[in-house]
Amino acid sequence: MSTFVKIKALKPSLSSSEAKLADFTLSSGAKIRSLSSVELARQAGVSQSSVVKFAQKLGYKGFPAFKLAVIDDLNLQAGQPEPAHSHITHADSIDLIAQKLLTHQQGVLSETNKLNDVEQFEAAISAIKSAKRILLCAVGGSFTMAQDFALKLQKLGLPAIAQTDELSAASYIATMGKDDLLIAISDSGQSKSVLRVARQAKNNNCPILCLSRYGVNPLHDMASINLYNVTGEEPVRHASMLTRVSQSYLIDVLFVALTQSNLRWQKRAERANEHMYDIRHS
Structure with a gap:
């Protein structure tokens, strides 16, 4: 790392x-x-x-x-070029904004890759594979990532749902245990509602996979497995654009690795995509 x-x-x-x-x-x-x-x-x-x-x-x-x-x-x-200055200003044209944002995103993707070891990904994949039920919990911008990840897991036939409402999540996690998995997504690792659900999961001996920023935070401490997203200097304050890029990268690595690890899951994903295509174009 x-x-x-x-x-x-x-x-x-x-x-x-x-x-x-x-x-x-x-x-x-x-x-x-x-x-x-x-x-x-x-x-x-x-x-x-x-x-x-x-x-x-x-x-x-x-x-x-x-x-x-x-x-x-x-x-x-050594030998790698220095990254170009990419602070976005009010005077920038749309073309320059696009180029600078691309530089930001490429940097975040590279740093996210460097921040996570293969062993961490392998542990996360193993936990997802062995879980009987999977609950994804997040709030705010991270919830769009939770929804996306749940949909990807559903395509593989895995029993995953995403919940943003704390009461619904708490009701669901109350029935989960050591054979299930909570995937908690929170950039800060301090979202109160996500922490409350995580505490209930921990009390039930339910494993927790956490996606949050690197460093000490309450969610990180409760998790069985941690993957780290990068928090860059956002071009627009509180937009969480770069955080979502980092989280999306982690989710896509897990999804592709899961898909490639099981021929049956590959076929399920293909059938799911075909079915969705038929619905959209029929």
């Missing part, structure tokens, strides 16, 4: 000292190659203990492991 991507994902939740280390790493990562933890602390203007805590927050045992991960990221970036 990319260290730089993890740092970007965690930036909104970092303390002032951690934010200084994050900014230094992202802007001057090459300098870390030759720095000790004491020297990094001095250059970033923080204490040495802050450096160690920062490394541990990113999932590393200490500074040496963090330093090696940064070096690996720098080596991967």
Whole structure:
């Protein structure tokens, strides 16, 4: 998992000292190659203990492991072109807006891919395959993703439904247990209604697959399996365009992998598409 991507994902939740280390790493990562933890602390203007805590927050045992991960990221970036400046302004033409938005989306897709390991996808696919019933729970913009995912799973013949109404979701989850699966989608991981449903699922020993932003949040802590979406700087505030791009990528990877893993499911998806075509054009 990319260290730089993890740092970007965690930036909104970092303390002032951690934010200084994050900014230094992202802007001057090459300098870390030759720095000790004491020297990094001095250059970033923080204490040495802050450096160690920062490394541990990113999932590393200490500074040496963090330093090696940064070096690996720098080596991967070598030779790759720098992304073009893509802030959208009021003066931009429609063509330029389209080009800049494409740059944003490509960056989010790349970072989402780097943020999620194969093992995480495999665990999610295994949980979906073995679930007798699947409830997808989300609110706001994330609910459109839940609906889309439920429809895709239904095409494979899997017993999945999406619920945005908390009372309906709570009623359904009350009958679910260890052989079922709750898929909770929340960018922040703090949506109160989704958390309440997740707590009920956890009390029932029902496994939880969570799609949320990387970092510590209540939903992440309750989940059995976590996939991480990327939260980029949105071109329009509160539009969640880039978040949906990231969530959609995760959902599509799972759907394609599920479809390709089972010939019977492939045929079901084909029949479902044919049936929907007939309804639309008859």
